[in-house]
Amino acid sequence: MDNILISSAQLVLPGHSQNGNIVDILIEKGRISRIAQHIKPINKKLHVVDGKGGVVSAGFFDLHANFGEPGLETKEDIQTGAAAAAAGGYTGVAVYPNTNPPIHSRSEVALVVNSAKGNIVDVYPVGTISKKREGKELAELYDMQMAGAIAFSDGNHAVQQAGLMSRALLYAKGIDGLVISFSEDESVAGGHQMNEGQMSTYLGMKGKPNLAESLMISRDLFLAEYNDARIHFTSISTAESVSLIKKAKTKGLKVTCDVAAHNLLYTDEDVVGFDSNFKVTPPLRTKKDIKALLKGLKEGTIDAIVSQHTPHEVEYKNVEFHIAKEGMIGLQTTLPFLVETGLTAEDIVRYLVVQPRQIVGKDIPTLEEGSEANLVLFDMKEKWTLDTSTNKSKSENSPVFGQELTGKAKIVINHNQFIEIK
Template sequence: MKTILLHSVKILFPGSAFYDQTADVLIRDGKIADVSAQISAPGDDTLVIDGHGKIFAPGFFDLNANLGEPGDETKEDLASGSAAAAAGGFTGVATQPATHPPVHSKSEVSYIINKSKGFLTDIYPVGCISFNREGKDLAELYDMSLAGAVAFSDGTKPVGDSGLMSRAMLYVKGFDGLILSYPEDSSIAGKGKMNEGVMSTYLGMKGIPPLAEEVFISRDLFLAEYNDSKIHFSTISSAGSVDLIREAKKKGLKVTCDVAAHHLVLNEEVLEGFDSNYKVKPPLRTSKDSEALLEGLRDGTIDAVVSQHTPHEIEFKDVEFEIAAFGITGLQTVLPLVLKAGLSPALIVEKLSVNPRSILNLPVPALEKGEEANFVLFAPEEEWVLDENTNRSRSSNSPFMGTSLKGKALITGNKGQVFSW
């Protein structure tokens, strides 16, 4: 990393003496060298950047991304996923275990950690709850934790066996592990393709009601209370889910949750054109649900925003809506979407930088002399276009391809490396 001097940036590093102030930041050899009201360039080889109107914050952290490898490298491999993450301002990513083979033993965990060591973006494996994601037997939870798994989930395969989920919550308490629950009652969701309601009736498609999500949130809250265990809900999508978690937090339960960025700004009405790039799971719901999710972010009910990055080859998406795969690529579009949703820069940093790491008991990057420079410099007002030239993912299944987006991660830095546009 070159010596970099950032002039007049707005600092949003929690705990910094310069928090919410405009100052200069000097980065040398990948470390914070100085933070002051005004710093002169130490030499001709210093890269000086005008930071007026730009935010300097801890690098973003994504709690939910699918990076494909091992086994699905044609969708995304660890290198391309890391590149897309860096372009989106992320210096840390928790990668989901829905790979081939699944991440259900220490071998897969070690493979991901060793393969990604040299990347700018830190890759943290999430291990499976159940062996082979089958929902029958517990996977090697403790061994995976020792190998470096930061949490446990079966991805978008909900754990239907209540006894298994209860045992998983109880078991991980022994080593302060965390279960990530994808809440969906498959017997209610059935073969639904979108949100159940007026729009699904109008389009003649089978729907997935919010009830499918809310039933499992209720179940897992009961299990967490019974076992006095932590629980984290991934990608909640309905107003009812927000209410359930809000009440659970008031009761003192150890519950956290996140929401996918696209659920904040999109609703079921965009499906009228049958564009399969809008087909996600949980499905896009109503505008009232989106409003409730935003309110949940503002009042602290929802702890984090995630990308739910789910890349697919063209043959999985350029087909009829009914048979298209669920998911969109999202690592590069999280920032523009949360800005479009109306989140303030301070709230963005809380939901994208601070809380995700706190949920996983990972340290939040600090702005102190001598500390490793783990940061993102982003411009809330800068516009850019997501296209084949700017897309860093191996896949392009995003409804935002070819559109102008406002909000850009200009520079991402970590481990002595820098990505800049």
């Protein structure tokens, strides 16, 4: 990597001595050599990046992304997923076990870890809670942790057996592991197409009630309290979920949670055009739910925001709404979605940089002189279009494909590698 000078960017990183200041950052041989108000370039080989109007922080970290490898590489492989992550400003991504076979043993964990070596983006596998994600028998959690799994989840298969979830929480506690709950009571939610409410009635589609999520969150909070274990809830989507987790935190339970970026922006009213790219799980809820989610972020109830990147081939999305697969790609659109919701640069750094790493026990890059450079430069006002030339994913299932967006990652640096995003 060439030596790089980032000029006139606002540094945003809580606890940093230059937090909030406009600075120049000199990076030599992959390390930050100097941070100052003005650095005069003296080396002709120095690559200067104009950071005026931009924000520089530690690289984003995503707690919930889906790649297809192993087995579903036609949706996304590790290399294309990492490329999409880098283009979105991420230098770290946790990938879920929604694969075939699932990431349910040390073999699949090792495959992901080894396939991702040498990449600018650190890819961390999340191992399953149960074998084959069937919710029947506990997977080998310790073996997967030793091979590199940073947490455990059955992905978009919610664990229906309370006893199995209880044993997983207890076992994970013994190895200082983290269980991630995707909360959905299938007996209540079964066969849903969208959120249950006025819009589902109007459109004549089976709805998934908020109750399906809050029932499972209530159960898992009881189990976490009983076992005195940590638990993380991913992709919460309802006002009731926010309320339940807020009360649990007040009681002192070891609970954290995240929300998908698209659930902060879109509602079930967007489904009216039957665009299958708006078919996600959990479904898009109501304006009331979005208001509660944004309040939950502000109050500290919600700890992180995730992309929930879920790529699909065109034949799974370019079909009737009721048979389309659920999910949208999100690694490159999370930043513009958050800009559109009105979040500040400080908010974005808190929910995409600092707190996601704290949840899984990863060090936060310090951006201090002498430290290895792991950073992103992003511009919250720059406009760009997600299309075939800018999209780095193998898939195109996004409701904003072909549209102009505001908010763009400009460069990412990690592991002595540099990408300038065009």
